[in-house]
Amino acid sequence: MIADEASSVTDAIRSRFSCRAFAPRPVDEAVLRQLLEVASRSPSGGNLQPWVVHVLLGDSMAKFRAMLEPLLVGNPMGGKAEYHVYPPSLGEPYRTRRFQVGEDMFRTIGVVRDDRPGRVRQFLRNYDFFGAPAALFFLVDRQMGPPQWADIGMLMQSLMLLAREQGLDTCAQEAWSSWHAEITGFLGTPPELMLFCGMAIGYRDADAPINGLRSRRAPVEEFATFHR
Numbered sequence: 604m605i606a607d608e609a610s611s612v613t614d615a616i617r618s619r620f621s622c623r624a625f626a627p628r629p630v631d632e633a634v635l636r637q638l639l640e641v642a643s644r645s646p647s648g649g650n651l652q653p654w655v656v657h658v659l660l661g662d663s664m665a666k667f668r669a670m671l672e673p674l675l676v677g678n679p680m681g682g683k684a685e686y687h688v689y690p691p692s693l694g695e696p697y698r699t700r701r702f703q704v705g706e707d708m709f710r711t712i713g714v715v716r717d718d719r720p721g722r723v724r725q726f727l728r729n730y731d732f733f734g735a736p737a738a739l740f741f742l743v744d745r746q747m748g749p750p751q752w753a754d755i756g757m758l759m760q761s762l763m764l765l766a767r768e769q770g771l772d773t774c775a776q777e778a779w780s781s782w783h784a785e786i787t788g789f790l791g792t793p794p795e796l797m798l799f800c801g802m803a804i805g806y807r808d809a810d811a812p813i814n815g816l817r818s819r820r821a822p823v824e825e826f827a828t829f830h831r
């Protein structure tokens with residue numbers, strides 16, 4: 604049995620999941636600031652700390668939603684991302700894992716395989732941050748390469764784990780890469796910064812079936828080799 608808040612790193616890791624339905628309860632700015640302050644202790648090669656984070660909450664969330672709403676009507680999926688969210692032809696075993704988590708997710712909400720509108724409807728919940736009251740956007744300077752993108756991932760994971768300590772849940776969202784121009788326009792960021800990822804943050808809707816999904820993992824033997 605895992606508690607609603609985490610009290611150890613193991614608890615935090617085991618209790619983190621991608622929350623795809625949030626309660627309307629707001630998140631304190633002071634809490635978000637504290638999460639970022641602690642998460643900034645994440646390591647980065649050369650201590651570059653190559654992360655740039657924008658936090659939306661309160662009125663800015665409302666303004667962001669109001670900016671996006673009319674655009675979603677004409678073009679619900681957004682535009683072309685600036686980077687490949689997945690490799691263009693994803694090989695095995697990754698392809699099967701991606702397929703599997705999608706199937707598992709749609710099963711939790713009773714959307715069957717050939718219900719394309721149902722699947723699209725669920726995907727589009729991304730663009731409401733799954734109802735979250737607050738969100739973060741992670742940007743990367745275009746001069747940075749894979750090592751620094753990995754560093755940003757470390758900051759994101761630290762944040763997601765620290766969030767658990769506060770009883771908060773999160774969902775990292777690369778889906779926002781399809782709206783990079785609108786987002787960077789909204790944030791007013793300089794052109795050298797590229798949008799990497801969004802993250803919804805808030806308190807889970809404990810009754811939402813989609814939050815019952817716990818994604819599978821390959822066993823250690825499948826991804827780690829011990830050289831004795």
Ligand SMILES: Cc1cc2nc3c(=O)[nH]c(=O)nc-3n(C[C@H](O)[C@H](O)[C@H](O)COP(=O)(O)O)c2cc1C
Pocket residue numbers: 619620621622623704729774775776777778779800816817818
């Ligand atoms: C960088 C990153 C981007 C992601 N983007 C999305 C997204 O756009 N929408 C979504 O629903 N889930 C997104 N996810 C969540 C993954 O699907 C999820 O982490 C994976 O299926 C494992 O499930 P878990 O997070 O519940 O353990 C993203 C995760 C990461 C790490």
